[in-house]
Amino acid sequence: MTFPRPSHPAASSEPSIAEDLALALRLADAADAVSMARFDAADLDVSLKADATHVTESDLATERAIRAILEAERAADGVFGEEFGAAGDTHRQWIIDPIDGTANYLKGIPMWATLIALAVDGVPRVGVVSQPAIGRRWWGATGLGAWTGHADAEPRRLAVSSVDTVAEASVSFQSIAQWRDAGELAALERLTTAAWRDRAYGDAWPYMLLAEGRLELVAEFGVKEYDIAPYAVIIPEAGGRFTAYDGSDSISARSALATNGILHDGFLALLHTPDTTPTESR
Template sequence: MTSLSPAAAFDAPFDGDLRDDLQLALQLADAADAVAMPRFDSPDLDVQAKPDASFVTDADIATEKAIREILASERPDDSVLGEEFGSTGESSRQWIIDPIDGTHNYLRGIPMWSTLIALAIDGVPRVGVVSQPAISRRWWGATGLGAWTITPSGEERRISVSDVDDVAKASVSFQSIEQWRDAGELDALTRLTDAVWRDRGYGDAWPYMLLAEGRLELVAEFGVKEYDIAALAPIVIEAGGSFTAYSGAHSLTERSSLATNGRLHDTFLDLLHTS
């Protein structure tokens, strides 16, 4: 498996054309939607518990298989990392897939789940697609190509983060109290929520997209894997935001994330890491 190095900044320039890769990622999202949506809220959905006590459904398996089949045909030399089937290949170009991010929502019939598709090159996430078909939404971005969304009405538009530059006016998503408690960061969460205008735990990929659209100023969480966040970083960054691990490092492997509108990134880091 290609190392996802913290050495290169996620917003570093890229000397290459990612348009074909982005179009392929969007094609993969179409295929994923076609598999996942018919099984959503299905009474005969097969649900199994994993060794880590999380769940996997037949839709997770089928969706990742559909994505991998297309990649095997269209990008046979690229490596792939997926939640359900692990890592294959050794290429410096690595597709990172979460077939259904928010499986707990999916199996309970809650529409806040997504398929996440990313392409990392030399360890840096460069292409990202977030498809949320149960609410007819999709977002995408690639280095140098901007961040975009398509609305339920079919309008395609470029998106950008907010220009809020005062923590006291910021709206944030902290995901869940349990995450912060388990990470030993409850005091930091209290400082954060005391300092901002509004705080909520929206959960999973959606708040990152709200951030990229300028509706939130911070999203942070713990316990995340590469496939949970790789697709989110290019969209947030191309929308003008900043994306790091909670420590501030440019890494997908620290099992944490901190995304902001950019203007407040250093301020939030100082606030969270000041005891």
Template sequence: MTSPTTPTSWRTPFDDDLTEDLALALRLADAADRVAMARFDAPDLNIDLKADQSPVTEADLATERAIRDILVAERPADGIHGEEFGTSGDVARQWIIDPIDGTANYLKGIPMWSTLIALAIDGVPRVGVVSQPAIGRRWWGATGLGAWTNTPTGEPRRLHVSGVDDVAASSVSFQSIAQWDEVGRSEDLLRLTRAVWRDRGYGDAWPYMLLAEGRLEFVAEFGVQAYDIAAHVPIVMEAGGRFTDIDGADSLDSRSSLATNGILHDAFLDVIGPTT
């Protein structure tokens, strides 16, 4: 994803009121939930392979179309960058969409998949919604408006990252061993797991949300695109955490991500070492 300007930091103060944008993002998630759930665990679900041999289902396509239809009608001046139908329109205000993050889970009937919706302004993710309708969960946030999740009572709960300040007491998620091995960093992963209290590979969007809820201190992965991570950025940051690429840079284009509780960000960078 390209942007017309390169911000000095994702943490630079931002003055615009994003209330209406966040409300729209939540309505987009409502529409996406209806479409995606209508075909979840369907025995006749149509599944194809993309050029990169990753799976795509009829639900991926239909869900992104549903989101795009609303945006075209209500925000015709905004750009869109989606996993299934590419990029169109202005990049200064760009909606970034992954209609079903975790397609492999979706097509197997495993409920751990999400719709990811973000709004980036001048290349900086400012609004994010992560919706997991199969388990009845949703997380959302926007710069200056906090980060939130739903609760069984229907009242939203504000999110805060943990206050853990010792790597040895931290709990981490590394997505998968294969990701680290493919980029030649399996030794870095092993060193990390030896340094922390607890390590797990939860996968996809969920560990980022666990981090925003204060249940993890570190999430990292490789091979990601902007649509895989943009929605997570404002949620993690508004919860008090920090979000960069694996080398500590503010970027959606580096094909890597590192989210932490903020307190331990630099310490984790020291543990895993720089990209060689």
């Protein structure tokens, strides 16, 4: 796969952003080989973590494969993965979710992905989302644009939609339970009432649909850095905006709000409109 070169190379003491992106794509290749080897296996080993979420043998093996390459080729960089935690320097930190959508993976549903990002001083600069069960991958890096490709096709540059009214927007809200647990059901009702179309596609896929110009908003709660870091690169490089739900530029706020950019402020205003439902007189 090919991609543009950066206009401003990194300092000689560090790899260039193009070199980091090339490595991230190779990490995704290695991850795909491991995760697909056991996808839909009848004897897949599955267990529960302390937080009552599932983890499979493939989650663990995929993250190990990524870490092994990083240890060999970027020993000075830090790593923060869902399954094995954080280690090393945080100046340059690789952020890994080996299988985002484990519940789908263990059910044999192909809508899951490996998420790989590189953050420099806490800011994501490289992002890759690989969805091998459907033969798709998306990637981007600061200043290099955002791209997508099939296994045997030339990469295509991504661009968000030009939809400029909420009434014409298609939105994805992930799950009602997330919004209920966050105390935002009223906001979800305002959103889905105002938008043209709403669906809960779930996990990585709707963010990539947004980057492709097929959706105008994706929002969710209860996410950690490894759940969302690549989107904070790919979506802005495709022309959109990615923030926390409150509009702050953070991947550590346990929420995400991605839009086509044009509608970002409008969606923020809609979602954060104070509830004016009258209360009973005392």
